[in-house]
Amino acid sequence: MNNIFVYCEIEGGAVADVSLELLTKGRELADTLGCKLEALAIGHNLNGIDKQLALYGADTVWIADDRELAPYRTLPHTAVTCGVFEAEKPQIALFGATSLGRDLGPRVSSALHSGLTADCTSLVIGDHQDARTGTKYENLLYQIRPAFGGNIIATIVNPDCRPQMATVREGVMKKEQAAKPGKGEVRQIDVRKYLKDTDLAVKIVSRQIEERKLNIKGAQIIVSGGYGVGSKENFKLLYELAEVLGGEVGASRAAVDAGFAEHARQVGQTGVTVRPKLYIACGISGQIQHTAGMDQSAMVVSINTDPEAPINKLADYAVTGDLLDVIPKMINAYKANSK
Amino acid sequence: MGKALNIVVLAKQVPDTRNVGKDAMKADGTVNRAALPAIFNPEDLNALEQALIIKESCPGSTVRILTMGPPRAADVIRDAMFRGADGGVLLTDRKFAGADTLATSYALSRALLKIKPDIIVAGRQAIDGDTAQVGPQVAEKLGWPQVTYAEQIEKITDTEIVVKRRLEHGVETVCSPMPMVLTVNGSAPECRMKNAKRVMKFKNAKTPSELNEAQDEYLNMECCKKPYLNISEWGVSDIECDEQQLGLSGSPTKVKQIENVVLQAKESKQYSASEGEINSLMVELIASHTLG
Incomplete structure (x- = not known):
């Protein structure tokens, strides 16, 4: 009772990274609060899932295994999640801010009349005094x-x-196996107790899940462009630099909205969060929307025509100049100096 | 194709957070809402387009906007009428103020019980909060199925709707019974433009409060003669609801603290674009093993 629950997304028998990241954070919060960390796995053919979850600190693993529960559908997952939460009364429940978590979370919060905060970038335990009462x-x-x-x-x-x-987006929290694995004590959920016929009303007609091709999250070096890059054509320079340095290309929301780069490259609050070894921000002004997704980079280089651009406050190295001029010089200098 | 449907679009008037200029923050560090233009939430326009597509494929259908906000939010209803909506309801009352997504969903769902739509279409999320919660929360309050991130309606019959939805790593096509709630993704087709004839026809569409404020004999007569110019305006007393679940008291989430964003300054080395300085920058990056 009154423990921390993490709803765990399952993709092809494996737990999604975002859920492992939430377990890592959940473990830390549970230790602060002195309560248990419980994982909720809903799907089908979940044998062995408890082992994966225990490694990330789950004391208890709740398993709802039924063919109606995979692939994910809103209503059956809501019914099971609400059923478990009503019985177990968790104090905290965490979901990934994925297309699944952002579909399920609000539904559950509405059913239980509990508050839900979307896309948190930080979760901390603390005290509070109501200003009015x-x-x-x-x-x-x-x-x-x-x-x-x-x-x-x-x-x-x-x-x-x-x-x-x-809810928390993928990549925002660190993913780390627990210093001491959780017990991973399995509790099987009696699915039929919670599912009504009406929960099965929506049918999946077809489903095409693409392999994840682009993964700028894993890149050690990211060359990222903003609206200041000016055009899709100019973005090619960024690809060139990224290739020479062995990195990936990222983009700000403004650059993606302008059609300079595809959405999968978007770094920031509504894109991915990255923490590479080196982040080169080209023509990016540095709105918090963007910096929220890259401010934990180990090293930041900014190239901007405006020496006062907010991004420069965050940069270890601020180059004042036109990126069309600067990037080729960087490529040449790198080639000349690297072994 | 299908029978005539009562379609409701949930729309929100939002500050244009994408165009935050230098005057967007006041000297005391708070957000200067007055400096931000109020716009039709972008994904709600995608939703309106889908609603109009449904209306066209099911002759006799109506599209009405439901929006909650201050009196000036009637603008989004007029805007939608210029693009093809038949009318709308403005939910406005001081008692709705301070609502989080859950209290908002409660108020909207109570108004929807009165409108009795066959299908509710909403944008995936609003740009001022980016939460994407209100659609699913409304669906749950009504006990209806939801289909989120819709990109295209493949088929609609008297009882069912088949929808292609965009997931982060793919697409899924689902079939849902009606009534239901559809939330539309920004990747769905853009909304059609305002139609000049419709602008002429509906430019005088007003809420009762707006008419009252205008004190214009001619406008009053127009709206009296032409019922389609009347935008409904509902307060708390017009919907059956538990007032405790509205506004601040109905909101489980409380804002503890608001912090303005000031990027933390750290020591940054300044370089010019000269060949020599760029060279020393790259040498330094290589020396620190940042570049391999």
Whole structure:
């Protein structure tokens, strides 16, 4: 009772990275609160899934295994999740901010009348005092996220309703096996107890899941372009530099919206979060919407015509100049100096 | 194809957070909402287009907008009428203010119970919050199925709708019974433009409050003569609801703190674009093993 639950997404028998990242964070929060970390796995043919989850610190693994539960559909997963939460009364429930988690999370929060904060970039335990009533609350989950197009950072709490629910995007939290694996004690869920016929009303007609081709998240070096790159044509220079340096190309939301690069390359609050060894920001002004997705890069180089661009505050090296001029010089200098 | 449907589009008027200019922040560091233009939430326009497509394929159908917001949010209803919607309802009351997504969904769902649509179409998410919660939360409150991230409607019959939806790693086609809630992805077709004839026809469409404020004899007469110019305006007393579940009191989430974004300055080395300086930058990156 009153533990932390992580809803675990299963893709082809394996747990999704985002869920393992949430377990890693959940383990840390559970240790702070002195409660258990429980994993909820809903799908079909889930044999052995508990072992994977225990490695990331799950004390308990709730398993709902039924052919109606895979592939994911909103209503049956909502019914099972709500059923378990109503019985177990978790204090915190975490979901990936994926197309699945953002479909399921709000449905569950609406059914349980509990608050849900989307796309948190940080989760911390802390105390809270209501400004109006003066009521004090201990050990709430601070759900921290950018809002208003990323111009503000809001800390949200759910003082009275449980579970305190949050979604987190893939790559935002670190993924790390627990120092001491959890027990991974299995609890089988009696699926038929929770599923009604009406939960099966939506049928999947067809499904094409593409292999993940592009993975800028895993890249050690990212050459990223913003609206300031100017055109899709100019973006080619970034690809050239990325290739020479052995990196990938990223882009800001403005560049993606302008059609300079595809969405899979978007770095930032509504794209992916990256933490490469080197991030080269070309023609990126540095709106928080973007920097939220790259400010943990080990090293940041900025190339911008405006020496006052906000990105420069974050940069280890700020080059003032036109990227069309600077990038070729970087390529030449790298070729001349690398062994 | 199908029978005539009562279609409702959930739309939101949002500050244009994509065009945040230098004056968007006040001197005290708070957001200057007045400096941001209020626009039709972009994905709600994608939703409107899908609703209009359904209307065209099911003759006799109507498309109405439901929006919650301050009185000026009537703009999105007029805008939608210029593009092809038949009318709309503005849900406005001080008691709705301060609502989080859940309290918003509750208010919308109570209004929807009164409108009794066959299908509800909404944008996936609004650009001021990017939460994507209201569509699914409304569906749950009504006990209806939801299909999120819709990109294309493949087929619609009297009882069912077949929809192609965009997932992060692929596409899925699903068949859902109606009534249901559809949320539309930004990758769906853009909304048609405003139609000049419709602009002429509906430019005087007003809510009762707007008419009252205008105190214009001619406008009053127009709206009296032409019922299609009347935009409905509902307050708390017009929908059956539990007031405790509205606004601030109905919102489980509370904002504890708002912090303006100021990028933390750290020591940064400045370089010019000269060949020599770029060279020393690359040498330094190689020396620090940042570049291999």
